[in-house]
Amino acid sequence: MNLANIFTYENLVHLGDILIIWFVLYNVANWVRGTRAMQLVRGIVILIFVRLIAWWFGFDTVSWILDQVINWGPIALVVLFQQEIRRALENLGTKSFFRPSGPSVPSEEIVMTALDQALPYLSRRRIGALIAIEQETSLAEIIETGITLDAQVSSALLINTFIPNTPLHDGAAIINGDRLEAATAYLPLSSNPSTSKDLGTRHRAGLGLAESTDAIVIIVSEETGEVSIAHKGVLYRSLKPEKYDQFLRDRLIPENEKNRSAVFSNLASWIAGSAKKKHDQDNSKKENS
Numbered sequence: 001m002n003l004a005n006i007f008t009y010e011n012l013v014h015l016g017d018i019l020i021i022w023f024v025l026y027n028v029a030n031w032v033r034g035t036r037a038m039q040l041v042r043g044i045v046i047l048i049f050v051r052l053i054a055w056w057f058g059f060d061t062v063s064w065i066l067d068q069v070i071n072w073g074p075i076a077l078v079v080l081f082q083q084e085i086r087r088a089l090e091n092l093g094t095k096s097f098f099r100p101s102g103p104s105v106p107s108e109e110i111v112m113t114a115l116d117q118a119l120p121y122l123s124r125r126r127i128g129a130l131i132a133i134e135q136e137t138s139l140a141e142i143i144e145t146g147i148t149l150d151a152q153v154s155s156a157l158l159i160n161t162f163i164p165n166t167p168l169h170d171g172a173a174i175i176n177g178d179r180l181e182a183a184t185a186y187l188p189l190s191s192n193p194s195t196s197k198d199l200g201t202r203h204r205a206g207l208g209l210a211e212s213t214d215a216i217v218i219i220v221s222e223e224t225g226e227v228s229i230a231h232k233g234v235l236y237r238s239l240k241p242e243k244y245d246q247f248l249r250d251r252l253i254p255e256n257e258k259n260r261s262a263v264f265s266n267l268a269s270w271i272a273g274s275a276k277k278k279h280d281q282d283n284s285k286k287e288n289s
């Protein structure tokens with residue numbers, strides 16, 4: 001086979017064409033994942049599936065109705081999803097869209113280090129705090145209710161955000177990846193009637209977000225300094241530092257990261273052990289001679 005026949009101008013154009021489509025679909029899928037639009041995609045797939053069944057069995061009326069929905073649906077979608085479409089187009093022009101992925105320090109480690117230092121500080125001084133960490137479900141709508149920060153997460157920034165009587169201290173701080181996206185965000189209050197009556201609004205707001213999304217929400221009580229975590233509709237109250245640290249590590253750090261850290265620490269202790277053994281052997285040889 002002649003390679004020159006493969007690398008023709010037409011074939012390279014086709015390859016470029018495929019790569020562009022792949023890039024667009026990949027980014028659309030990433031954007032849609034965990035947002036309201038995901039349910040919409042499911043709805044569209046079901047509609048197409050039902051339309052195919054109607055065509056197969058020859059249900060003319062069902063087919064006609066579905067055809068009307070499919071023809072006019074896009075206009076309804078633009079009206080219903082105008083906010084999301086606007087946000088997507090705005091994102092297209094920001095640097096974050098092209099930000100290279102895979103920072104040298106994993107974002108989960110950056111967030112864990114910041115929390116490890118900030119939470120004991122806030123807790124000891126009884127500084128009330130509400131911190132939501134975005135997971136699969138997008139918190140874009142919640143972020144819009146607050147003041148945008150888009151800064152790298154650090155313990156100093158988290159602590160400063162919640163210092164009482166400063167402009168950012170009220171409401172919730174939202175973390176996405178290793179970015180502190182916003183502060184003063186408003187969270188939906190828990191609608192669960194069985195929640196304890198002694199819960200104040202900070203805790204109710206934390207639980208509310210954990211009921212409607214998969215975010216991990218950390219609450220530091222202003223009254224007691226106790227740290228609680230709300231996740232998947234459950235409020236874990238008054239956690240000791242080892243407990244909340246373990247809880248966060250288990251949920252934030254992916255298994256492969258943990259394994260990689262374990263491999264590196266095993267390797268490091270093996271190298272340190274071998275060096276010590278050799279050092280001891282050299283010393284005993286010197287003493288014997």
Ligand SMILES: Nc1ncnc2c1ncn2[C@@H]1O[C@H](COP(=O)(O)OP(=O)(O)OP(=O)(O)O)[C@@H](O)[C@H]1O
Pocket residue numbers: 128129130169170171172185186187188189199200201202203204205220221222223224
């Ligand atoms: N819906 C909400 N979204 C975000 N933050 C909220 C919301 N509701 C209340 N807060 C925050 O909680 C603070 C009030 O906390 P409140 O004392 O009522 O709650 P609490 O659960 O008893 O907490 P604490 O133990 O810290 O007193 C507000 O100043 C605000 O910062």
